[in-house]
Amino acid sequence: MTNREVATFAGGCFWCMVEPFDKRPGVYEVISGYTGGHVENPSYEQVASQTTGHVEAVQITFDPTKMPYEELVQTFWQQIDPTDATGQFNDRGEPYQTAIFYHNEEQKRIAEQSKEKLEKSGKFSKSIRTKILPAQPFYKAEEGHQDYYKKQAFHYKLYKKGSGREDFIKRHWEKNNTEDRRKQLKPMEYYVTQENGTEPPFKNEYWDNEEEGIYVDLISGKVLFSSKEKFDAGCGWPSFTKPVDPYHVTERLDTTHGMIRTEVRSKESDAHLGHVFPDGPKEHGGLRYCMNSAAMRFIPKDQMRKEGYEKYLYIFTE
The missing domain is CATH 3.30.1060.10 (Peptide methionine sulphoxide reductase MsrA)
Structure with a gap:
């Protein structure tokens, strides 16, 4: 029950x-x-x-x-x-x-x-x-x-x-200590999360990762996405149908580069994560959360308990 x-x-x-x-x-x-x-x-x-x-x-x-x-x-x-x-x-x-x-x-x-x-x-x-x-x-x-x-x-x-x-x-x-982060993050991580950058497609860590586990905010450690919602969108970036907990992400209108897009940011760290588009799998809500690998850290399922994310193991039992 x-x-x-x-x-x-x-x-x-x-x-x-x-x-x-x-x-x-x-x-x-x-x-x-x-x-x-x-x-x-x-x-x-x-x-x-x-x-x-x-x-x-x-x-x-x-x-x-x-x-x-x-x-x-x-x-x-x-x-x-x-x-x-x-x-x-x-x-x-x-x-x-x-x-x-x-x-x-x-x-x-x-x-x-x-x-x-x-x-x-x-x-x-x-x-x-x-x-x-x-x-x-x-x-x-x-x-x-x-x-x-x-x-x-x-x-x-x-x-x-x-x-x-x-x-x-x-x-x-919302935390955003830019100077501390410049020292803590690698150049690509800083470029993506702090300068709203985009990493190269097909040349990033998680675009083709098929291992079971969760993806957490590189800075705050909050859980963002899981392998259960990950799919191959053919775009060269890790893509998901929805976040694990929508409370930990925010969406904002982005009109840069002559486009109208919806930006996705981490709520607690205010780090830029990527964008969400309405061209995802229709059977799973029709959304594609197109993320940057450099904004996230992947934790394999068998390491989640050790890393303190035990409560999220329910994701893989449903």
């Missing part, structure tokens, strides 16, 4: 708290709703009036063998300003306060340890004000608020940017 647990997070406007968790491995469902208050089945208007005690929140149903609770909590921290006790970004007041609602003692332990670690890290100059509370009844929000980032994509992007959340996340969580 498939393992299923529930996690509940309040991170300000729930529109912005669905996308970071949705479509990730082991996540079955992300629901926007209200929790923490004293009114049953509240409406959006009631919660906004700040008379119900509820906060906007998301409830996530997940498989902990594929998506550990620790990683969900870490993702939560990366979406919010945990030092703000009176709201989030442009949204002020009780409904937009942040909290982790734990469903069992193990979740409480993990949340408290994670909060303490963040406090001690010095990432923020102010104290962490996010509360850790026992889970309370969760009420699903109106249908118009579900999957808002997909239903109203244009408005959602404007809102996330305009509210200040997007810039805050980039400023605090």
Whole structure:
């Protein structure tokens, strides 16, 4: 029987708290709703009036063998300003306060340890004000608020940017120390990852690699792709139908060289990885993630446990 647990997070406007968790491995469902208050089945208007005690929140149903609770909590921290006790970004007041609602003692332990670690890290100059509370009844929000980032994509992007959340996340969580990387990376690795370059086709390390394993970000070590989604596109670069975890990659419009393309970058290191094109295998979604070998490191399946990627072995058992 498939393992299923529930996690509940309040991170300000729930529109912005669905996308970071949705479509990730082991996540079955992300629901926007209200929790923490004293009114049953509240409406959006009631919660906004700040008379119900509820906060906007998301409830996530997940498989902990594929998506550990620790990683969900870490993702939560990366979406919010945990030092703000009176709201989030442009949204002020009780409904937009942040909290982790734990469903069992193990979740409480993990949340408290994670909060303490963040406090001690010095990432923020102010104290962490996010509360850790026992889970309370969760009420699903109106249908118009579900999957808002997909239903109203244009408005959602404007809102996330305009509210200040997007810039805050980039400023605090995306790493890009160019000078250190110039010393650490080989010339081709630096050219590709830091200068948005492209390595020669058919003359790179992984274009014809057929071994089972995973491909991780050369800089951050985050898992990007696996051999299960790799295919021969005939282009001379390693190509994949999808990333292992879409949370770890970002896509941006690229109009350089007189073309309109979609660039793919590593979310944490902000390294250039390659581009994604709509000419992949139709039976697997129709996308081709055309990557640069120089931006990745390959870890063979039989080395994954030794290298600390044991939790991703499920990829090869499905």
